Amino acid sequence: MEDGKMVWDDYFGRQHGFEFLMELERRFPGVTVERIYARRSIRLFGLAEKRAEVRKMILEKVAERRRRNVHTIVLSGQLSDALSKDKDGFAAMEKAVGEGNVNLDLWESRLTVSGDMDTVTTVKDMLHDFRQNHNFLAVWDRSPDVCPACFTDASSPIKLPCGHTWCRTCLQRYLKVATEKRTAFPLKCHGIDKKCGEGIPLLTAREILAVSDFDALIEAAFAAHVQTHADEFHYCPTPDCSQIYRSTPEGISMQCPECLVQVCTACHTEAHDGLTCAESRDGDDLFREWASKHDIKQCPNCKMAIEKDDGCNHMVCAVCKTHVCWVCLQTFPNGAGIYGHMRAEHGSWGLGPII
Numbered sequence: 158m159e160d161g162k163m164v165w166d167d168y169f170g171r172q173h174g175f176e177f178l179m180e181l182e183r184r185f186p187g188v189t190v191e192r193i194y195a196r197r198s199i200r201l202f203g204l205a206e207k208r209a210e211v212r213k214m215i216l217e218k219v220a221e222r223r224r225r226n227v228h229t230i231v232l233s234g235q236l237s238d239a240l241s242k243d244k245d246g247f248a249a250m251e252k253a254v255g256e257g258n259v260n261l262d263l264w265e266s267r268l269t270v271s272g273d274m275d276t277v278t279t280v281k282d283m284l285h286d287f288r289q290n291h292n293f294l295a296v297w298d299r300s301p302d303v304c305p306a307c308f309t310d311a312s313s314p315i316k317l318p319c320g321h322t323w324c325r326t327c328l329q330r331y332l333k334v335a336t337e338k339r340t341a342f343p344l345k346c347h348g349i350d351k352k353c354g355e356g357i358p359l360l361t362a363r364e365i366l367a368v369s370d371f372d373a374l375i376e377a378a379f380a381a382h383v384q385t386h387a388d389e390f391h392y393c394p395t396p397d398c399s400q401i402y403r404s405t406p407e408g409i410s411m412q413c414p415e416c417l418v419q420v421c422t423a424c425h426t427e428a429h430d431g432l433t434c435a436e437s438r439d440g441d442d443l444f445r446e447w448a449s450k451h452d453i454k455q456c457p458n459c460k461m462a463i464e465k466d467d468g469c470n471h472m473v474c475a476v477c478k479t480h481v482c483w484v485c486l487q488t489f490p491n492g493a494g495i496y497g498h499m500r501a502e503h504g505s506w507g508l509g510p511i512i
Contacts, residue, residue, distance in 0.1 A: 164267060165197040165501065166219050170323035177218065182409050197497055228277045230268040236288065237266040250283050266351065292481075305349050306331060319355035321346050324347045325365055332362055336374045338491055342381040379492060384479070384490070392426045392459045393418065407434050425460060457486045468507040471495050 168174040168190060178190045178199070188211050199215065201208045225335035232240070240261055252261055258271045259280060270280050304311040306327035313325035323331075323346075335344060344357040356431055363371050383390045393400040398416040408481050410421050410428040419428035448454075453464045459477040469491070470483040479493040483501050489495040499506050 165199070166222050167260070168218075168222055168257055169199065171195070171257065171260065178215075181214060185211050197500060222271065228270045228272075228275070230270060230280065230284070232266045232268060236284070237243060237261070240287070246287055250280060253279055253283060299482075303349060304345055305353075308362075315361065317346050317355065317357060317361065319346050319348070319353055321348050321353060326355075328361075329365055329370075332357075332374055333370060336370070336377045338493060342378050344378075380478070381490075384477070387458055392461075393420060394426055394459075394461060394476065397475055454483070454486060456481065457488055470499055470503070471506065 164197060166174070169178065169478065173197060175192060182188060182190050185203075185207045188207045189210065191200040191202065191417050192199065201211055205389070214325075215399075226292065231502055245347070247261060250493060251257075254270070254272060254276050258276065260269045262269065270277050273276050276463040302311050302322045304314075304324045304327050305321055306323060309329075311322045311324045314322045315328050315506075316322045332344070342506050344362070346353045346355050346357055348354075351511045359375075362374055366374065389404055390401050390453045391404060391426060392398070393402065393416060395413065395416045398413060398418075400413050400415040402411060402413075402420065402422055404425075405422040409423065410430075420426070420503075421428045421434065424434040433435050453462050453483070455461070456463050456474040456477065458479040459474060461474060461476040463474060465483050466470060472483050474481060475494075480489045480495055481487070482495060482499055484499070487498065490497070496506060
């Protein structure tokens with residue numbers, strides 16, 4: 158940790174970074190360096206004096222890497238896939254700019270390059286030569302039946318209205334990942350070059366998914382729509398009630414069909430007969446004053462009051478199920494990345510400092 162925050166660089170998650178840490182172990186006998194990649198952290202064991210020296214060298218390495226400029230080169234899907242398969246080509250690129258200075262991100266189809274503009278130019282020149290030598294773009298462009306996910310001729314092909322053809326299993330996997338992450342809605346075909354953007358029909362999803370998977374997809378799509386239209390749709394303010402209603406002008410209330418509570422659909426609280434929303438909010442100001450003294454906060458998505466009485470700082474709103482960092486109230490779709498955020502930004506999960 159440094160200045161109360163967890164220190165980490167993605168360099169340590171790759172082979173060159175791991176070798177750097179192992180070299181420190183060899184140079185300082187009696188010190189054990191444990192890299193916990195899933196938690197993006199490094200732990201040191203051994204005599205305090207030697208641990209301090211190793212810690213200093215790790216911090217110096219992090220500082221050195223942060224001084225470097227990091228550049229991103231976006232790749233086409235074909236080029237990204239070809240680089241991942243041609244180990245010699247990528248190894249030559251690493252050798253030219255230095256080990257650890259270029260990294261291939263297959264999921265995002267991009268290269269990250271650490272260094273000055275000369276380094277970036279070297280990588281771009283090698284990419285150009287790689288394209289020319291492999292001539293794969295022309296081959297794939299001529300074939301309409303190449304799957305945009307695996308870049309091979311589609312097996313059990315599913316042709317979408319946009320004209321792109323997917324493997325049945327690749328499209329199923331894509332839809333299931335979208336369901337889990339809840340960040341890929343509305344569903345779109347990305348095409349060979351990630352430029353398509355045409356929608357994937359729900360009818361197609363229903364034809365290739367099991368009933369339970371399709372139902373989960375529909376629920377995820379609906380939840381994503383509500384979450385991205387928070388001004389238009391709101392969850393019933395009753396805790397654990399899953400009903401959703403549409404916002405209206407002031408003076409209209411409705412009875413929730415699930416919990417039967419009367420709700421003001423303008424200010425999204427229980428109905429306040431005989432009071433305007435402003436008059437009702439005056440009472441809310443008193444509540445907020447009380448809440449601030451009792452460590453009660455508002456869900457940043459549905460505005461419901463939430464209270465933390467124990468456990469870590471990863472909170473899930475009981476009403477809208479939004480995953481929230483209790484310290485700064487940043488939200489995380491489906492909870493993805495929240496522990497890394499708490500570790501990097503706040504130095505702990507709320508259960509004590511992370512060493």
